Amino acid sequence: MTKSQELFKRAVNRIPGGVNSPVRAYGAIGETPRFIQGAVGSSIFDVDGQKYLDYICSWGPMILGHNHPVIRDAVVRACENGLSFGCATEREVEMAEFICERIPHVEMIRMVNSGTEAVMSAIRVARGFTGKSKIIKFAGCYHGHSDALLVSAGSGVMTSGVPDSAGVPKGCTQDTMIAVYNDLESVKQLLEESNDEVAAVIVEPVGANMGVVPPKDGFLEGLRTLCDEHKALLIFDEVITGFRLKFGGAAEYFGVTPDLVTYGKIIGAGMPVGAYGGRKEIMEMVSPAGPVYQAGTLSGNPVAMAAGLAQLKLLWEDQDVYTRIYRKGEYLFEGIQKILKENEVPYQVNYTASLGCIFFTSEKVTDYTSAKTADTKAFAEYFKYMLNHGVHLAPSQFEAMFLSDAHTQEELDLTLELVEQYFKTW
Known part of the structure; x- marks a missing residue:
């Protein structure tokens, strides 16, 4: 049993659902939440010593990266x-x-x-x-x-x-x-x-x-x-x-x-x-x-x-930061869209500047009704693959990916490589 698993086992006895906010729960994707010990730049580290490339950024605040x-x-x-x-x-x-x-x-x-x-x-x-x-x-x-x-x-x-x-x-x-x-x-x-x-x-x-x-x-x-x-x-x-x-x-x-x-x-x-x-x-x-x-x-x-x-x-x-993270968002999300198209995967990529996500649906998502057509089970499998390969995403189909100024070109390329590897076997 990992230390995160041990902590979660303790947490569910004293905290409803074992978490202090539902968006931290991993129940929808069949995993145990990772308990985080520290973070720097674009990376977070859990209590078991695992390092993850982080696309949650504390749900947005860390626009300049962790622990600036x-x-x-x-x-x-x-x-x-x-x-x-x-x-x-x-x-x-x-x-x-x-x-x-x-x-x-x-x-x-x-x-x-x-x-x-x-x-x-x-x-x-x-x-x-x-x-x-x-x-x-x-x-x-x-x-x-x-x-x-x-x-x-x-x-x-x-x-x-x-x-x-x-x-x-x-x-x-x-x-x-x-x-x-x-x-x-x-x-x-x-x-x-x-x-x-x-x-x-x-x-x-x-x-x-x-x-x-x-x-x-x-x-x-x-x-x-x-x-x-x-x-x-x-x-x-x-x-x-x-x-x-x-x-x-x-x-x-x-x-x-x-x-x-x-x-x-x-x-x-x-x-x-x-x-x-x-x-x-x-x-x-x-x-x-x-x-x-x-x-x-x-x-x-x-x-x-x-x-x-x-x-x-x-x-x-330094308002050039907005140009930098906009370009990173465009590079990452357009790159994911290209991978989906090349592999004939009918999913959707939505983004604005440094916010984006993949919708696991063939329907164009423009509102709540179309968002709910997403296949949450398919998302869960994708999430687990990315997590097991060191990429930390929000544990929900219905959350955003957040980019920061600390994310490097090499890290974006690594993310795209993992996305391509996953959908090649789709």
Whole structure:
């Protein structure tokens, strides 16, 4: 028995399912989770001493690679002053100024502790600002596990086969309306049916929790127009895409301006951080400036702020990083597509910049319904092959591969060689 197996055996006795987040579970692919001891650059190392080329990157935050020395040093220095004060700190102000001065659509921002908290708070602010109650989300888009949004969610919910969640009262979701991703007509219909009682439309600008599903041309622009026409706010959930597609996130990448945006992942450089922000007139609704209550004892934690600010400064000062990882994404995902075509494998490759995935289906994937046609058993066999050959992927058909600036050309070529070897025997 490996040490990972031993740890998992212990974990299932004290932790539900043996993991602290369902996306870490390997049950869907019939394996035991690898327990990770350390990481550097593009590689992670498990407790059994195995090295893996990592395409999870802590689910996105490690855009510069694991254990970046500048970020690590910033954390160590911050720790020397204490881990938490429960009081205001200068670094919180620096973080807010740094973001707001560089992202035009974020005039004010509030730090929180997770993406779930950021989205939950942004929804509350949207309702408070508009005086309306209904929300439109998209099937397959995941916005955290708050009650009102755990409806037709993607990611771990898809993998486990649970369509929504037990423990969520019907009353919590009665104002949540479900549209079809990449289908503007479905949004228009819901807006009209609601008699203009929709406070906000929330969307992952690039769907990344039902696998990777890019927006069709005109989709995000169409949402902006519909929201303006119906006096609803447009919320971009950029927990994954924020500071990854470009410094200004998907909003800059696609040239569409949201009213509110939620962040996570990269702004904490691996520390547990989230944030939501937007126009000043909307954000001034938040307590103590306004009547919309939201609080967090550990929000703006000084160590987390030190890590996140260090990473954002590195990204701002070297924005060629976005060109580099875009080219890596194009090379890797186009390379996989070419291998599938040459071997007459009818699967699909979807990607946007440094996010991508293979869908084990012959159907073009543009939304939640088409994503669900993927053969999860076929994915499981592929996953196990790659893992056994030292490549660490997300243990779910419905998650993204993340590239970092630390991935080298040689590592991309090695990955493509393994993909080709696998599908040659398909």
